[in-house]
Amino acid sequence: MTDLLDIDRSLTTPDFFAGMEFHDLFTRLRAEDPVHWTEGTHDRNFWSLSRYADCLTIMSDATLFSNLAGPHLPPKGRELTPEEHHRFGTGSHILLSDPPDHGRKRRPMNKHFAVPVVTPMRPVFTEIVNEILDEAAARNDVDLVADIAAQLPVKVILRLLGVAEEDWSTLQNMAVRMMHSQDATTHDAAYVEAQHDELTAKVAYMDQVFQYCAGLIRDRRATPREDYASIFAQLSDGGEPFSERDAGFMAVGFVLGGLEGTRNAVSVGLMELMNRPEQARRLVDSPGLAKSAVEEVLRWTTPSKNRLRVATADTEIGGQKIRKGEWVVGWITSANRDEEVFERPFEFDIARSPNKHLSFGHGTHSCIGRAMARLEMEILFPEVFRRFPTIEARGEPEWVVSDNATGLNRFPVRLEAR
């Protein structure tokens, strides 16, 4: 990394982000050019924000900084066509909506994801964690990702949503392909044969998830059950029922957000704890550390690296003039290592406090499912290391190739029970 051209090329190359080495580039940007005009290989150039304060700025004003181009930098920085926008859920998906529409859709959902609703789920989540670890214990040699990290959100989220168990793996595959479309290893043969670009693939997989979820909504409108699909099916805004499309995209958000972010945070979190046996031991010995350990895993991993916003008016960020219509990308993965905010930002410390990371976003669009994700991890992390004090790598961790998702595709390990 010697000149700005190299920086720009790196920021627009998904392979560059597979691992943790990319942080060196952001350390330099935070110091030298924190609001950086990025002219890489993408279709569109964009502003790269690397400091915490600037990332906070764009997430704090959902009117000045619009979500309508999508919540994250799209593959190759290509804009969606109007037809793709429709299939992607723009205007219906809460992450692709702006105020005041966004509030009308999100407000009726908030209470169903609030801490007082999620906290009583602890016994169910604990049972799921035990089920996963019982199965892993019976085999000893496992893939940390497929057998543990991915299992947890699938069993929690798809069960809560009310998806029939025989459909879990199908839906899981659609979600992974949608979220990791830049990773060649996730695509199916039909995609490769058709030589689709990554964004076309992303839209197609999004549509698959939506079609499945719309089916769930139709079913629950006819026959309500005790599940989140029924909650979404019955959502209304001031007495006006949500359209099937709006309700369907609520379920889409639950599936995509619920499965992918947790899987990625858990995979990296377990690996980092494995590599720091003294911290893993402390976590087992001091259950009070579980909450702060989860926050540190979230900060450290930042399962979703960036947030895309479009300036809706001329403005200024960090002394740089931003013009109306320009793309502004907040690299929260960098914000979460900002020396101005975090002491020893490059140290993984499960007791870190305070830890005001931005991994769940901030403001209007902050992750609605965060209480569930936190509870899942709070139960899993200590329990894994209580049962298996030693976890030994049996191969190299394989990172997801993505400028947004930070996670592992595979990591073979041997579990050694106490």
Added chain:
Amino acid sequence: MKTVTFVVDGVDRVLDATGHANLMQVAVENDIPTIEGECGGDMTCGTCHVYLESTPEGYDAPRGADEEDMLEVVEAPTEASRLACQLPVDESVGGLRLRVPT
């Protein structure tokens, strides 16, 4: 002084609310138990539930529809239930008294 009283386990905690936007912030700043204010006041987390015991004259902070919505899911709601983030610190807040669920 904008003095407010938080009743915690039957014990009065008298706090100065000056400099804060709302009573959730006052509680968090003073480590009042059970009040987390995780969402920062967006009414998305439901972690600042309190029971309003008395309000000073002129203090006007009616419940909004979104607050009513969230109060449906908090533990043991009553007529006196409020989200502390929706109780602003203003000129008339002095003397307000509320109880924290325990």
